[in-house]
Amino acid sequence: MDPVRVRLPEADASGTGTVRGWLLARFPASAAELADLFATGGIVDDGGRPLPPGAPFVPGAAVWYHRALPEEPELPGDLPVLHEDEWLLAVDKPHGLPTTPRGGFVAQSALVKLRRARGEDRLSPLHRLDRGTAGVLLLSRDPATRGRFQTLFQDRAVAKEYEALAPHDPDLVLPRVVASRIVKDRTCLQAREVPGPVNARTAVERAGAPFADDDGCWVRYRLRPETGRTHQIRVHLASLGVPVRHDPLYPRVLPAGAAGPPLQLLARRVSFVHPVTGVPLSLASGRRLACGDGR
Incomplete structure (x- = not known):
């Protein structure tokens, strides 16, 4: 820390x-x-x-x-390395682990766990995955080149692909691009869509056959966010009437402390041209959602 x-x-x-x-x-x-x-x-x-x-x-x-760390419950800590070089580290974050210290979790965050395990105090996340979201997480290993990676995100030169498990609505016309204005402030747990210039765009399509279980009928969605607003994918799917399965915030906020199954959202793949080496990289998560379609 x-x-x-x-x-x-x-x-x-x-x-x-x-x-x-x-x-x-x-x-x-x-x-x-x-x-x-x-x-x-x-x-x-x-x-x-x-x-x-x-x-x-x-x-x-x-x-x-250095502040003393409070006692924290142990969170999932498996962080397989997907790619590593002199400047960049990519890991496969599990569901339920915060990217950075926040709230009641400091040591139990991906950043602190990696710094401790690897002895690298200069590690710094290049983007953030929600605590409930699993998948590809990129971190800078070199402060001198961190800005070059961040510029890729600012210039939208990083292609991101997510998967989500959500209700199947046969009347929902897909594929489509959902475009809206999303705002998020600290006074509310939820981000919300408001009138005004568009600042959030997500391409949405189905990516598997529907399946049913005791809780309903579900399907896997492939999502390609063109922007990176807080909770963007979760807000956009909820606005379509198909919120991510096991989402504790959308469409309604569940009681604090209510434990449930993992949010069925996965950062499947991140692709970009390495700004130092010039080599194209496409890094994919090895994790799977419980999609019931053989995957």
């Missing part, structure tokens, strides 16, 4: 004249943790030098420290 960086303000509101006093006043809930960090030399300045408890408050200075 990356260290926390805190920049001191221009004025010491604590009135103590020390870094320790300001931090304790600013983060009272972390008082015990901060006291331990000062006692063990765990709070350092920009030069990496440990700060003593009486270190003077310097306006605009920065301090760094």
Whole structure:
């Protein structure tokens, strides 16, 4: 996990004249943790030098420290490597594992698990898969070339193919491109479609024969998002009346903490031209959805 960086303000509101006093006043809930960090030399300045408890408050200075990790339930951690070179790492993320630390999960995230297992503190995700989504995840191994990979995503030079298991609607006309404006803010768990200029486009087609089980009639869909809005595929399928099977957010939010089967959404394939080597890459997940059609 990356260290926390805190920049001191221009004025010491604590009135103590020390870094320790300001931090304790600013983060009272972390008082015990901060006291331990000062006692063990765990709070350092920009030069990496440990700060003593009486270190003077310097306006605009920065301090760094690693936060203690809370206890976390163990999440799936199988992350098979699909491709590896000097600049890039591609892994096959399982369902239920966050890409990066968020919410109640820090150590139990793909990024931290990979950094620890591989001893690579410079690993950084190039995109994000929702916690419930499995499949191809790309990470940068080299900060100097990370921007070149990110430019591929910004220029829409990365072809992404997803698979989803969702209800079968024989009256739904496919293939089609779903185009809408999607917005997402922190006040709501769901992203939503709103009037305005289009910022999300997803090509949708069926990719298998329908099958039935005790819960209904289902079919596998192939999806090619042209853009990368938050929850884009899940929102677009729900808007067509065929939400992803076992989706806890769409079309309605299930109660918090309600455990259920994995979201049936998979980042099947990612294709692009390697920006450093110039070699075309097409990286495919080895995971499978429970599609009932022999796959």
